[in-house]
Amino acid sequence: MASAPPSLDLKEDILRLKKERNAIILAHNYQVGPIQDLADYVGDSLGLSYQAQKTDADVIAFCGVHFMAETAKILNPDKTVVLPDKDAGCSLEQSCPADKLEAFLDENRAKNYYVIAYINCSAGVKALSDVICTSGNAVRIVEQAPPDRPILFVPDENLGAWVMEQCGRKMDLWKGNCYVHVEFTRESIQKIKDEYPDAVVVAHPECTTAVRLLADEVCSTEKMVHFCKNSPAKNIIVVTESGMLHRLRKEAPDKNLIAGPTDHCACADCKYMKMNTLEKLHACLDQLAPQVEVPEDIRVKAEAAVVRMLEQSK
Ligand code: 13P
Ligand code: SF4
Numbered sequence: 001m002a003s004a005p006p007s008l009d010l011k012e013d014i015l016r017l018k019k020e021r022n023a024i025i026l027a028h029n030y031q032v033g034p035i036q037d038l039a040d041y042v043g044d045s046l047g048l049s050y051q052a053q054k055t056d057a058d059v060i061a062f063c064g065v066h067f068m069a070e071t072a073k074i075l076n077p078d079k080t081v082v083l084p085d086k087d088a089g090c091s092l093e094q095s096c097p098a099d100k101l102e103a104f105l106d107e108n109r110a111k112n113y114y115v116i117a118y119i120n121c122s123a124g125v126k127a128l129s130d131v132i133c134t135s136g137n138a139v140r141i142v143e144q145a146p147p148d149r150p151i152l153f154v155p156d157e158n159l160g161a162w163v164m165e166q167c168g169r170k171m172d173l174w175k176g177n178c179y180v181h182v183e184f185t186r187e188s189i190q191k192i193k194d195e196y197p198d199a200v201v202v203a204h205p206e207c208t209t210a211v212r213l214l215a216d217e218v219c220s221t222e223k224m225v226h227f228c229k230n231s232p233a234k235n236i237i238v239v240t241e242s243g244m245l246h247r248l249r250k251e252a253p254d255k256n257l258i259a260g261p262t263d264h265c266a267c268a269d270c271k272y273m274k275m276n277t278l279e280k281l282h283a284c285l286d287q288l289a290p291q292v293e294v295p296e297d298i299r300v301k302a303e304a305a306v307v308r309m310l311e312q313s314k
Contacts, residue, residue, distance in 0.1 A: 010278055014038060017285040024057035025281070026072070028064035029221040030243035030273040035063045035281060042247060044222035045071075045119045046136040046313065052076060053310060061285055062292070065090045065272045069292045070123050074302045077294075084280035086290035088272045090120050092206075095176030096155030098124025105152075113152040113172070114145050117305070120178075121155055123294045126302035135159060135205050136220035137313035139166045144312050158182070162205040162218060180270045181206035183262040184239050189214050192237055192261055199235035199258065202227050207239055215239065221247075228252040242267040243274075 015038070018025060026048050027039035036042045041051045045068060052060060052072035059080045062069035067090055069083040105113065105128065117129035118138070126132055133141035142163050145151050151169065153160040155176030164171055184207055193199060193214065202224050203215035212218050217227050221244055228236050229252045236252075238244055239260030245267070248257050259267030284290065294302070 010282055011038060014278065014282050014285060017282070018061070021059045021285060021288070022057050023059035023061050023285060024051075024055050025061045025063060026051055028068060028243075028273065029247050030241045030270055031063045031276060032243065032274065032278075033246040034278050035276060036243075036246055038278070038281075039063060044134065044136050044220045046134040046220065047222055048072070049075070049119070049134070049306065049310065055079075059285070059288065061281060063276050063281060064088070065093075065270075066292070067093050067120055067122060070294060071119060071126075071306060073292045073294050074123060074126070074299050074306055077296070077299060080288055081292040082284040082288060083290060083292055084277065084284045085275035086292075088275045090272055091179040092118065092120035092155050092176050093122055093125075096121055096125055096174055098122055098128060101125055101128050101154060101174075108152075111150055114149040115152050115154065116141060116145065116171075117154050118156045118159055119306075119309075123298050123302045125154065126305050127298045128301075129154070129305045130308070131312065132305045132309040133313075134220065134309075136222055137309065138163045138205070140313050141309060142169055142171070143167050145169070156206060158208055158212075159205045161209055162212060178206040180241055180268050182208055183264070183268055184208070184211045184260055185263055186210040186214065188261050188263050189237070189239060192258060196235045196237065196258060198233070199237050200231055200233040201237045201239060201260075203239035203260070204241075211239060224248065225251050228255055228257065231255075240268075241270045241273060243270075 025039045027042045065088045073081040115129040151171040153171040154174035157173040160173040200216040202217045235256045237258045
């Protein structure tokens with residue numbers, strides 16, 4: 001059953017609180033439609049990081065998952081950063097705890113790894129890394145790595161494998177993955193392709209190699225918007241989290257956008273992204289809680305790696 005439309009009062013009250021708090025609402029492309037529709041900016045991890053870097057708001061209400069809000073705090077230690085649901089985590093972040101990475105780097109000190117961390121990781125992992133990347137700039141960041149040092153890429157083995165194919169640079173990959181994107185299978189995507197033989201397929205690089213091989217385009221969520229708007233195809237199969245369809249249907253209304261199915265579901269939801277609701281957004285702006293905090297010693301090191309990324313992807 002479709003959920004009831006948000007009451008006008010709730011929406012209006014969020015906008016009132018936003019003004020009173022001098023807040024900005026940043027939302028990831030996977031957020032529920034009503035949050036995307038209220039946000040000041042909707043985008044991918046890279047776009048959201050640039051927005052967080054340049055805002056002069058006092059409060060950032062970050063509608064995404066914890067590592068995204070944490071990145072905003074890393075860049076803005078003096079601002080208040082709130083997240084509607086503090087338990088909105090990420091399976092990729094969980095697959096690479098900072099203490100495990102630290103132990104691995106200690107054991108392999110002789111290798112002198114250049115550590116590139118996908119932004120889907122904790123501040124502790126960012127602090128141990130030389131540079132951060134997102135799905136939108138990973139190839140560019142890897143291409144700028146020192147040629148004389150081995151690269152350790154954490155935590156997404158699927159994104160890492162795709163980047164290696166794109167730029168031909170060998171990397172050692174941490175064995176982490178996104179529990180949502182690995183649910184798409186070659187069989188589930190082939191089945192929907194058979195139903196729409198003239199459709200093109202756009203997939204996120206967190207998908208497995210078997211699924212990526214069926215895609216006409218592999219890219220970040222923001223680049224999916226450009227791809228769908230500019231593709232001459234009418235039917236487009238979108239292989240990523242379900243929230244993406246809301247943004248795509250708004251921006252490419254003339255296309256028939258088909259959610260990539262998994263073996264179990266007609267489309268894939270990230271349970272963490274879906275923890276945020278309009279009600280929780282209202283509460284976090286009202287109470288200025290839960291706030292995201294990062295210990296200063298970790299923040300300073302993590303900031304250096306994030307800022308290096310932002311400079312290298314300009
Ligand atoms: P994007 O940066 O491409 O939006 O990806 C973020 C993410 O969490 C994908 O699962
Ligand atoms: Fe993390 Fe996957 Fe959810 Fe993205 S979709 S936030 S990578 S669990």
